[in-house]
Every structure is written in structure tokens, then in C-alpha cells.
Amino acid sequence: MTKIGYARVSTIDQDFEIQQQRLRAEGCVIVRAEKVSGASREGRTELATIIEFLREGDELIVTRLDRLGRDTRDVLNIVHECEQRGAFVTILDPHVSTRGEMGHIILTVLGMVAQMERRFIKERQREGIERAKSTGRYIGSKARIDYQKIRQLSAQGVGVTAIAKEVGCSRMQVYRVLSGAS
Known part of the structure; x- marks a missing residue:
């Protein structure tokens, strides 16, 4: 049985060092990390590599559920793919594992909460932008790529x-x- 850690941050400005340290402290032999949005599975090559590498009895560990994904369907699909390979998924905060049936239920609920949270954030952001536009204060985000x-x-x-x-x-x-x- 191998413990494999997955760390993810959404933007180039963020750092996943704390996640990596925590995963190593949990006994992860392998820790893969990437800087990519968790809104979908697109472009998440490190996660795809981990899932492909998983063997019977292995354990995929992430620090929080939103590191695995922000969409309930994506999270459940990832868990399902891991289980198809005979592996388990463990979330450290709050501690939930798919080793037991209750873990599946809790992961489903947490996945729904993460998806709702994402929708709320986007809604608040959109409202803030509209408010700023109406008062003439919105200038948009700075271009990141030339x-x-x-x-x-x-x-x-x-x-x-x-x-x-x-x-x-x-x-x-x-x-x-x-x-x-x-």
C-alpha cells in the first residue's frame, strides 16, 4: 500500500508548499502538485498521472476536498476512478476516507457544499463587479499574458x-x- 499525496493551487501567485509538507507528514511517499484551477478536470495532468499510477490498496490523500475538485460530479468521478483501481481516497481536513461506507456519504455532501461555495463566490464576485461598473470604478483585471x-x-x-x-x-x-x- 502506497500513500500518494496530491497538492493543488489555483493561481501562479499561490504556493502549495504547506500542502506538500502536510502530505509528507501524513506519510505520503509520493507527492504530486500542480497550479491549475479545480473547477474542472481539464489540464490537471498531475492528478491524471496519480490516478493512472494507483494500484490496489493505494491511498490518494489531499489536504482538503476543494484541492481534489470544486464540482461534486468531478469529485465523485475521481473517487470512483480511484476505487475502480482498488485504491482509497482520504481527505485530511475534515478527516474523511472512502475506506468505509460513511466516507462516501460524507464526501458526497462535502462535494455538494464545495460546489455551492464556488457558486456563491462567483455570484458575489459578479455582484461586486457590477456594482463597481455602475459607479465607474471597475477597470478589469490586469492582463497576465502579453x-x-x-x-x-x-x-x-x-x-x-x-x-x-x-x-x-x-x-x-x-x-x-x-x-x-x-
Whole structure:
């Protein structure tokens, strides 16, 4: 039986060091981490790698449920995939494990609460933006990626990997900008 930890933060500005330390303290032999939104499974390659690696009796451990996912369906699908491989999922805060039947019920309820919380946050954010717009104080968020530079480097024949390094973003973000999906 191997304990495998998964740490996740949503933005580049956040740090997952505390999560990693806690997972190691819980006895995780392997700890994988990534900086990607938990709103969906898209782009979460470290999580996919962990699930693929899981063997019978292994345990996937995360510090909080929202690190695993913010959508109830995603969380339950992840748990189901782990169980299909004979592995368990454990959430440290609050301590819940799929080793027992009660753990499944609690995870379902916690997943629903996380999803509701996400909706409330988005609603409050939208209301705040609308209020700021109506008073003329909303200026939008600061651009994190220089789209013009990406397009310029691409036009000069620079490859996607080199562009990503130059601009300081992922290759996927470069592809999105170049495809016009940004």
C-alpha cells in the first residue's frame, strides 16, 4: 500500500508548499502538485498521472476536498476512478476516507457544499463587479499574458515552447492565444 499525496493551487501567485509538507507528514511517499484551477478536470495532468499510477490498496490523500475538485460530479468521478483501481481516497481536513461506507456519504455532501461555495463566490464576485461598473470604478483585471508578444514571436517563427518560456506561461496558453480562444 502506497500513500500518494496530491497538492493543488489555483493561481501562479499561490504556493502549495504547506500542502506538500502536510502530505509528507501524513506519510505520503509520493507527492504530486500542480497550479491549475479545480473547477474542472481539464489540464490537471498531475492528478491524471496519480490516478493512472494507483494500484490496489493505494491511498490518494489531499489536504482538503476543494484541492481534489470544486464540482461534486468531478469529485465523485475521481473517487470512483480511484476505487475502480482498488485504491482509497482520504481527505485530511475534515478527516474523511472512502475506506468505509460513511466516507462516501460524507464526501458526497462535502462535494455538494464545495460546489455551492464556488457558486456563491462567483455570484458575489459578479455582484461586486457590477456594482463597481455602475459607479465607474471597475477597470478589469490586469492582463497576465502579453498576447501581442506571443503573436509577434509566433510570426517571427519562434516555436511554442520557446514562446512559453519567453512570456512565462504554459504552452497550452500559447496555443489558446494563437488559436484566438483567449
